[in-house]
Amino acid sequence: MNVEGLRSALPSAVVAPGDDGWDAARLFHSGIGEPDAVVRARSVADVQAAVRWASAVGAPVMVRGGGHSAWGSVPGGLTIDLSALADVAVDGSLVSVGGGATWGAVAHELAAHGLGVSSGDTASVGVGGLTLGGGIGWMVRAWGLASDQLESAQLVTAAGEVVEATDASHPDLLWALRGGGGNVGVVTRFDFRAHALPSVVFATLGVSGDARPVLRAMRDALSDAPRDLTVTFMDVPPMDPSAPEGATITACWIGPDEIAARAALLPLLALEGVTEIDLGVRAYPDILLDAPDFDPAQPMPGFVGGNALIADLGDDAIDRLVAFREAHPASVLFLRSLGGAYGDAAQDSTAFAARDATWFAMAGAFDIPGMLDDDERAAAVAEWDAIEPLGVGVYGNFTTSIDPDWVPRMYPPATLSRLTGIKRAWDPENLFSRNHNICP
Structure with a gap:
């Protein structure tokens, strides 16, 4: 796939086969990918430009945070690497986390404030993938899933627009982000309600x-x-x-x-x-x-x-x-x-x-x-x-399976039907398909 248009839009963020650093760019925690290109996003604007290019050329998008997902091994498409978007900001009990952060880094930052969010068991797991898939963690019986603690989120849609999803502004979109996977956009910021956790x-x-x-x-x-x-x-x-x-x-x-x-x-x-x-x-x-x-x-x-x-x-x-x-x-x-x-x-x-x-x-x-x-x-x-x-x-x-048969086993019929409708509204061309995919 010709990625010169992408290079023009993001001259310092694109790595493609044959470039210096290609092997490092396509390496992720669980394997070595073979995408058409990797965008190392440094800003929300970078993510927007990458999504708009992918939409224009019909390239499926795979979003990488911690890199534990099996979807990184699927060849072709565009990988958007969010690892540089990893800031953690604490305002009282509200914690804003960049979409590329890992749970270990977040836990260390929150510990300095005597706070915690129920996350996974592994420090290098990405906040994004775990939360969007639900997130069973060590405090699940006290605080619920990681996604249950999600108050709002910022995401880049398939149209390349930035949307703030809250229960007031876009309740269906936030509902889908709480366990529906990465099907409706690239989440660039998660806002969690943290809990007191001295130790x-x-x-x-x-x-x-x-x-x-x-x-x-x-x-x-x-x-x-x-x-x-x-x-x-x-x-x-x-x-x-x-x-x-x-x-x-x-x-x-x-x-x-x-x-x-x-x-x-x-x-x-x-x-x-x-x-x-x-x-x-x-x-x-x-x-x-x-x-x-x-x-x-x-x-x-x-x-x-x-x-x-x-x-x-x-x-x-x-x-x-x-x-x-x-x-x-x-x-x-x-x-x-x-x-x-x-x-x-x-x-x-x-x-x-x-x-x-x-x-x-x-x-x-x-x-x-x-x-x-x-x-x-x-x-x-x-x-x-x-x-x-x-x-x-x-x-x-x-699971490390990328078999589409997993989707109807993950979601009961009523949930899957609602997710399908939300997917159709926000990603009708199925740009975000490198996940447990909800087909529009």
Whole structure:
């Protein structure tokens, strides 16, 4: 594709194949892209010029913040890199965040003000992608999703116009931004309502033996636990670089009260096979993970499995999830508690539905050559296909799949219909299609 017109509009921001710095420009956190060009936007005006060019030539747009999305690997099109738009401004409890900021940087800035916003678990994840996809974080039971804390947003539309989306000015647009993905524009600024957060109590518990009774006890304990507590269960093989080998429960309690946190965790600490590894007060930024950057010499393997937002984590669901992990040595099992403030939002109040879910679960086998043959791969697919219907939806932020089949599984029919109408109004040519795409 000829990008000379784009160079004329943005002479110092465009990088294309053959240019010095091309390999660095197309490298993102999860891989190496092959777009027709990358625009390193330094201002909202840069984003406008890039969008107008893409619209004129019919180039699909991929927006990059933290760079964890699988969409960066789709060849062709225009990548708009927002990483330079990363300012954080605090005005009381209102926090304005540039569209290219990462959660680790935001958490550090907010910690200096004694504030926090419930974000993801990983410091390098982009504010934009996580929020637009919903955003399940460590304070989800107390404060809801990251998108639930979104007060307003500034975005560049498919027409290249700048719009301020609020509940008063553009309620449908803001509704879609709260969980509907990047389908309606390039968000250049997010405005969040932050919460007081002096520190957290963070605990790590080791789990040995049969995980089933532990997960049942964890489910029962969280059914009426204080909203200040959110827990995660993870069981990973030794080849997963993101976490230590084995099964653990990690827990986050809002605030510095170790006694209250320990009391809330007592039903788990009393279980056979559960041991306390660590429990203490931490600064919130310090509990965010540092995910390794993409290594071309050791690309991440494929993932055979999926995730589900589960309303009733019954014994059958627990048995199936644990059996999946046991059946595949190179597999991962992950559960995160929901409920509380997450469930306070009405099902149709945002584009992120499934508000009756009380747990998020993910399981998958790593598709490593020599460890997963065709029969085992087919078995893993069949096992997950039997688990997913136990949920009430799936979470788009926790997949590397770019299969369009994910969209109707993410959004119930009424939500998808409303999103389609909003997409048709704001992006009728589907310029913003490199995402879990709502077709206009």
